[in-house]
Amino acid sequence: MAQVEKQPTLGxxxxxxxxxxxxxxxxVVMSIPLVFMKGCKVPGKPEESTVDLFYKLMTLPEGSTVLxxxxxxxxxxxxxxxxxxxxxxxxMRKNIKVCIFTSADPxxxxxxRDELMVLNEERKKEGDKPYEQxxxxxxxxxxxxAEGTLNAIRSNVRKAFDGKKKLPPGETxxxxxxxxxxxxxxxxxxxxxxxxxxxxxxxxxxxxERLSDKLSADGKLGMMVTGVMGPExxxxxxxxxxxxxxxxxKGVFELEQMMAKGLNNPDFATAEIRSEKYKDTPIQGFxxxxxxxxxxxxxxxxxxxxxxxxxxxxxxxxxxxxxxxxGVEK
Amino acid sequence: MLSQISSWRGAQYLDxxxxxxxxxxxxVIFILINIRRAGGGKDLYIRRIAGLNAIDEAxxxxxxxxxxxxxxxxxxxxxxxxxxxxxxxxSYVSRVxxxxxxxxxxxxxxxxxxxxxxxxxxDVYNQEGMADKFDPDSVRFISDRQFAFAAGVSGxxxxxxxxxxxxxxxxxxESLIFAETANSIGAIQIASSTESTQTPFFIAACDYVxxxxxxxxASAYLTRQPVLVGSLVGQDxxxxxxxxxxxxxxxxxxxxxGPFGHKTITMERSDTQVKQLDNPRPIxxxxxFMSQMLNPQEDxxxxxxxxxxxxxxxxxxxx
Amino acid sequence: xxLFLQAQPSFWNAPxxxxxxxxxxxxxxxxxxxxxxxxxxxxVQVRRPIVAAVTFIxxxxxxxxxxxxxxxxxxxxxxxxxxxxxxxxxxxxxxxVVVPITNILTALLLGLGIYSLxxxxxxxxSKMQRDWGFSLVLLGSMFAMIIFGYWDWITTHGPNEVLxxxxxxxxxxxxxRDLLFNGILQQMDAAMFSxxxxxxxxxxxxxxxxxxxxxxxxxxxALIMMLSLMxxxxxxxxxxxxxxxxxxxxxxxxxxxxxxxWIKDTFQTSSxxxxxxxxxxxxxxxxxxxxxxxxxxxxxx
Numbered sequence: 001m002a003q004v005e006k007q008p009t010l011g012x013x014x015x016x017x018x019x020x021x022x023x024x025x026x027x028v029v030m031s032i033p034l035v036f037m038k039g040c041k042v043p044g045k046p047e048e049s050t051v052d053l054f055y056k057l058m059t060l061p062e063g064s065t066v067l068x069x070x071x072x073x074x075x076x077x078x079x080x081x082x083x084x085x086x087x088x089x090x091x092m093r094k095n096i097k098v099c100i101f102t103s104a105d106p107x108x109x110x111x112x113r114d115e116l117m118v119l120n121e122e123r124k125k126e127g128d129k130p131y132e133q134x135x136x137x138x139x140x141x142x143x144x145x146a147e148g149t150l151n152a153i154r155s156n157v158r159k160a161f162d163g164k165k166k167l168p169p170g171e172t173x174x175x176x177x178x179x180x181x182x183x184x185x186x187x188x189x190x191x192x193x194x195x196x197x198x199x200x201x202x203x204x205x206x207x208x209e210r211l212s213d214k215l216s217a218d219g220k221l222g223m224m225v226t227g228v229m230g231p232e233x234x235x236x237x238x239x240x241x242x243x244x245x246x247x248x249x250k251g252v253f254e255l256e257q258m259m260a261k262g263l264n265n266p267d268f269a270t271a272e273i274r275s276e277k278y279k280d281t282p283i284q285g286f287x288x289x290x291x292x293x294x295x296x297x298x299x300x301x302x303x304x305x306x307x308x309x310x311x312x313x314x315x316x317x318x319x320x321x322x323x324x325x326x327g328v329e330k
Numbered sequence: 331m332l333s334q335i336s337s338w339r340g341a342q343y344l345d346x347x348x349x350x351x352x353x354x355x356x357x358v359i360f361i362l363i364n365i366r367r368a369g370g371g372k373d374l375y376i377r378r379i380a381g382l383n384a385i386d387e388a389x390x391x392x393x394x395x396x397x398x399x400x401x402x403x404x405x406x407x408x409x410x411x412x413x414x415x416x417x418x419x420x421s422y423v424s425r426v427x428x429x430x431x432x433x434x435x436x437x438x439x440x441x442x443x444x445x446x447x448x449x450x451x452x453d454v455y456n457q458e459g460m461a462d463k464f465d466p467d468s469v470r471f472i473s474d475r476q477f478a479f480a481a482g483v484s485g486x487x488x489x490x491x492x493x494x495x496x497x498x499x500x501x502x503x504e505s506l507i508f509a510e511t512a513n514s515i516g517a518i519q520i521a522s523s524t525e526s527t528q529t530p531f532f533i534a535a536c537d538y539v540x541x542x543x544x545x546x547x548a549s550a551y552l553t554r555q556p557v558l559v560g561s562l563v564g565q566d567x568x569x570x571x572x573x574x575x576x577x578x579x580x581x582x583x584x585x586x587x588g589p590f591g592h593k594t595i596t597m598e599r600s601d602t603q604v605k606q607l608d609n610p611r612p613i614x615x616x617x618x619f620m621s622q623m624l625n626p627q628e629d630x631x632x633x634x635x636x637x638x639x640x641x642x643x644x645x646x647x648x649x
Numbered sequence: 650x651x652l653f654l655q656a657q658p659s660f661w662n663a664p665x666x667x668x669x670x671x672x673x674x675x676x677x678x679x680x681x682x683x684x685x686x687x688x689x690x691x692x693v694q695v696r697r698p699i700v701a702a703v704t705f706i707x708x709x710x711x712x713x714x715x716x717x718x719x720x721x722x723x724x725x726x727x728x729x730x731x732x733x734x735x736x737x738x739x740x741x742x743x744x745x746v747v748v749p750i751t752n753i754l755t756a757l758l759l760g761l762g763i764y765s766l767x768x769x770x771x772x773x774x775s776k777m778q779r780d781w782g783f784s785l786v787l788l789g790s791m792f793a794m795i796i797f798g799y800w801d802w803i804t805t806h807g808p809n810e811v812l813x814x815x816x817x818x819x820x821x822x823x824x825x826r827d828l829l830f831n832g833i834l835q836q837m838d839a840a841m842f843s844x845x846x847x848x849x850x851x852x853x854x855x856x857x858x859x860x861x862x863x864x865x866x867x868x869x870x871a872l873i874m875m876l877s878l879m880x881x882x883x884x885x886x887x888x889x890x891x892x893x894x895x896x897x898x899x900x901x902x903x904x905x906x907x908x909x910x911w912i913k914d915t916f917q918t919s920s921x922x923x924x925x926x927x928x929x930x931x932x933x934x935x936x937x938x939x940x941x942x943x944x945x946x947x948x949x950x
Contacts, residue, residue, distance in 0.1 A: 229527055
């Protein structure tokens with residue numbers, strides 16, 4: 001006897017949408033904010049961890065030196081490039097010297113260099129002096145074996161970067177980096193005013209393992225990680241090992257907002273962005289400068305992506321509920 | 331005042347710095363004691379781990395379908411404890427596959443892992459008496475770039491139509507790429523990541539997931555070797571010690587901070603010195619016993635005089 | 650004598666580019682190869698203790714580095730005061746020497762990996778086996794990257810390094826490397842990473858079903874967390890619906906931001922800490938078993 005094929009019910013169809021359809025919907029939905037919502041302002045209140053990081057960066061003494069582990073490449077540029085831009089804008093505007101190295105990926109130094117070139121162009125347009133290698137920043141390059149490198153930095157930072165030479169402006173012979181204004185006062189890792197890590201990999205954990213006992217007590221260790229790494233790094237912020245933490249695209253957006261509007265500025269009662277913790281020390285931010293970057297630009301897109309994700313889960317569950325009910329009725 | 335120190339006190343032991351190394355020593359002792367206990371013939375219990383019970387089922391399914399078993403020992407930069415554990419598990423899987431004469435494929439991220447992996451699997455086939463059936467190309471180096479590796483493994487999964495996939499070790503963003511690709515061809519998947527951020531992705535896409543230190547328990551579970559089982563029990567003792575420390579911290583902080591954190595102090599300990607405060611102030615987390623124990627302070631008056639080496643280069647000498 | 654202080658001339662080092670250095674390198678290579686053959690010729694019963702001894706000594710360095718008293722306030726050019734400090738000085742100086750050993754090993758083994766790739770894919774192309782076209786693309790890309798990579802390195806390394814930072818001084822090799830590396834590899838990396846967005850959607854749609862009480866709790870928690878990432882939603886809920894309550898008010902505890910923060914601080918952080926403790930202790934136990942050669946099979950066999 002021939003069997004009649006069971007027709008899929010609406011419930012069955014809702015919970016088994018083909019992948020190509022989901023992907024097409026994703027492309028269309030993600031294109032809407034990118035094409036039609038340029039310049040759209042989305043409100044948002046910064047998280048405590050981002051506020052702490054912003055406050056710490058804005059209260060660094062001018063002329064001090066910061067060590068930055070820039071462990072990101074173009075694959076995570078969506079989040080990490082925005083973090084790098086925000087961080088460097090703050091440091092450059094505060095005249096803070098930066099020593100950049102990487103221990104995660106050989107591509108990372110070039111990516112950092114390219115991004116710095118763009119930021120320097122922006123500074124020129126704003127009438128500020130561009131940051132100069134040797135006098136204002138150093139890019140020391142890639143150091144393979146993150147554990148070993150950070151162990152070496154911990155025990156003797158001069159030996160860890162031993163042999164690295166850069167060309168001072170106007171000279172023809174490269175000189176030891178510890179003769180530069182960036183590193184001349186650095187003898188130990190504790191001499192850096194702050195150590196920051198921008199990463200999409202496990203160098204966050206390795207840095208905390210190796211340097212936390214030297215830096216955390218003085219509130220000198222900060223991180224900027226991708227959204228996926230946020231929860232695991234939050235653990236270290238919650239325990240006080242990190243003075244501040246910026247997580248993913250939302251973290252970049254929050255930093256950009258605070259750079260534009262300040263914190264508790266002009267005072268706690270009337271400020272757009274407020275923090276009870278720092279209510280006695282308002283921070284002005286950088287009004288009139290280019291503060292908005294990738295975070296503000298792509299934050300609406302994040303809304304659409306998350307909204308679509310929630311909708312897809314709801315549709316799948318509605319389909320499952322309908323199938324079950326239809327099955328029970330039969 | 332610690333203005334004079336004796337040489338036997340190292341920098342890491344100053345103030346309360348000794349707590350960390352002492353804690354590690356206790357953990358090591360627990361593990362070694364239990365390895366010894368298990369070696370003495372004691373039968374120690376391990377609870378059921380679904381993902382490991384499914385290994386035989388997964389390999390059997392692959393054999394029925396005539397499709398290979400694919401394994402990825404993670405994206406570690408060097409041969410570390412995680413990779414060795416992954417290879418231990420894969421040696422068990424390969425043993426089962428060898429008995430069924432099922433082809434295997436192990437994709438390595440690092441050339442060192444590839445070298446070690448090849449020897450491990452060759453040994454497995456030798457032990458099974460099937461040295462002639464071992465294909466050296468079944469263990470292969472793909473790439474040491476994260477997404478090139480992801481692309482290569484995804485391509486292999488799709489072209490070879492792997493019926494069972496094992497992803498164990500250090501995985502990062504590419505974990506979902508592997509899991510979804512294998513899911514798209516209906517492969518049975520058993521996965522474990524030591525990166526806790528990737529575990530949710532594996533849980534969403536894979537059939538069985540080993541969470542956290544179930545990964546490290548796997549070799550003891552599968553082989554029941556006394557050393558491994560004893561080590562596992564030792565790890566449980568260590569976890570009890572950690573829980574005890576957490577409980578001690580909770581009790582100590584609750585007493586010191588008070589239930590609403592409103593207690594005030596008149597003396598504080600900073601830079602290893604206990605000082606009288608001019609005005610009482612609210613107690614902070616950094617004033618508590620646990621915080622002071624786990625965050626050693628530096629004594630600014632500590633001065634160490636050493637002789638200078640007459641042959642040493644002076645600082646700032648021109649290059 | 651400090652074995653690891655490279656600035657001092659000793660038996661263990663030689664001036665760069667000197668004949669003495671080449672002789673010492675070749676001697677070291679000969680001794681190494683000789684030791685390998687000696688190990689292979691040794692009976693199996695003897696091999697295992699030798700491997701265990703080498704493993705133990707290698708691991709002992711990091712154990713000592715962790716436990717041995719580190720010198721306090723060490724400055725450049727200082728002499729150790731006694732035996733304990735002397736060992737501490739040596740261990741600190743040795744880090745710079747030991748760390749590159751892993752890099753050297755990895756670089757050597759990379760050659761083996763490349764050989765394996767070449768062998769597999771060249772055989773596929775030469776015998777025109779299934780999917781040989783992909784193998785041809787792989788071989789072509791590999792050789793192009795090697796050739797342009799080294800060619801670019803030769804032209805940019807050395808006295809021209811600063812000149813070559815400016816694109817106006819670039820030649821064919823430099824543009825070739827830039828195209829292959831920055832133009833193709835980096836963009837393909839980004840494209841592969843972008844695939845994850847699609848996979849997250851399909852995985853979430855397929856997997857997140859309310860099949861049990863636990864799954865329902867998990868879904869609701871995930872929903873709250875996702876909504877808290879959306880500034881527009883938190884603004885609407887916290888400011889428009891709840892009227893932006895003061896931090897000291899009871900209503901503040903029910904704002905979306907505060908609920909998400911509470912989930913992060915209580916459930917998420919503590920669970921992750923628990924998992925991290927377990928994984929860390931597992932890694933410690935595994936490392937201990939490897940160091941003491943207590944592992945009977947796998948890499949230690």
